[in-house]
Amino acid sequence: MSTTQTLISVLKAELKAAGLTYAALAQQLGLAESSVKRMFARGDMSLSRVDDICRVLRIDYAELSRKVADAAPQRLLLTLEQEAAVVADRRLLLVAICVLSQWSAEQIVATYRLTEAECVACLVRLDKLGVIVLRAGNRYSLQVAKTLRWRPDGPVMQYFRTEVVGDYFEGGFDGEGELLMLVHGQIGRSLALQFNERLQRVAQDFAQQHRADQTLPADQKRAYTVLLGMRSWLFGAFRDLKRCPDGPTMAGAA
Numbered sequence: 001m002s003t004t005q006t007l008i009s010v011l012k013a014e015l016k017a018a019g020l021t022y023a024a025l026a027q028q029l030g031l032a033e034s035s036v037k038r039m040f041a042r043g044d045m046s047l048s049r050v051d052d053i054c055r056v057l058r059i060d061y062a063e064l065s066r067k068v069a070d071a072a073p074q075r076l077l078l079t080l081e082q083e084a085a086v087v088a089d090r091r092l093l094l095v096a097i098c099v100l101s102q103w104s105a106e107q108i109v110a111t112y113r114l115t116e117a118e119c120v121a122c123l124v125r126l127d128k129l130g131v132i133v134l135r136a137g138n139r140y141s142l143q144v145a146k147t148l149r150w151r152p153d154g155p156v157m158q159y160f161r162t163e164v165v166g167d168y169f170e171g172g173f174d175g176e177g178e179l180l181m182l183v184h185g186q187i188g189r190s191l192a193l194q195f196n197e198r199l200q201r202v203a204q205d206f207a208q209q210h211r212a213d214q215t216l217p218a219d220q221k222r223a224y225t226v227l228l229g230m231r232s233w234l235f236g237a238f239r240d241l242k243r244c245p246d247g248p249t250m251a252g253a254a
Contacts, residue, residue: 004043007050010067012040014057028056047136065141066102066211075144082129083155093159095122096131100146102214105138146207147200168227177224192230199228 015025026036029052039045045053054061078086086096091114098108109119120138127134134140150156173180187195206226213221234242 007064007068008040008043010064011050011053014059014064014067018057020056025053025056029053061139062104062214065139066214068141076147076149077151078129078131078144078148080151080154082131083151085125085129086131087155087159089122091118092122092125093156095119096126099123099126099132099140099142100144100148101210102142102146146211147203168225177222196230199230202226203228 015021020028022036022040023033026033029036029049039049050064051061054064085092087093094112095108095114103111105116105119105123108114109116114122123132123134123138123140126132127140130143132140132142150160171178203226
């Protein structure tokens, strides 16, 4: 389904939820009912017309964009070439992380030392890479899922291991809403996959809550980063103490 088709589907769902018919919408827009039907059938409407419909529905464009993003099928992985391009420029990587959090260009420029031109240039590059679709007024829609997974041995995770891990774990994890747990245990092989699925659901819940809370005032929000991991692993300091190299090890999850 294309982005335009997804937009039309979301608008139809919003009209239905609001109890608005095409006739009622046409009256609010000052158009003929046939024109509104044709507009929805063809998927042919300008951004200004979308804004008009949003005003009738009493939702803002940002909220509509989030609903379209939630409804659209999105990629969970980038190619190696896409990852390499993103991580090669720290400004581009910064903007990529911001758009995954669905920040506006104005928010990015207000928060970081980027000029508007530099921010827009990064958005254009992300559009060319297929991460977003850039629209008029520096608006965009994500082409990847909020829970995008970086390739385990790809360029971004390599950067993460060398540049980010130490900085992340340096904190005490004792602030408001912070938590660090390290749990070891031995479980059935089949159950490991089930725990993986549960961890993925936690990540999805966090991403969905992030989207839902975008409408909150800035003083009611705080940035958090959730790091989930699970692997069959034995702490390096213990490896030479193990009697049987091929025997069972502790399973680590964080």
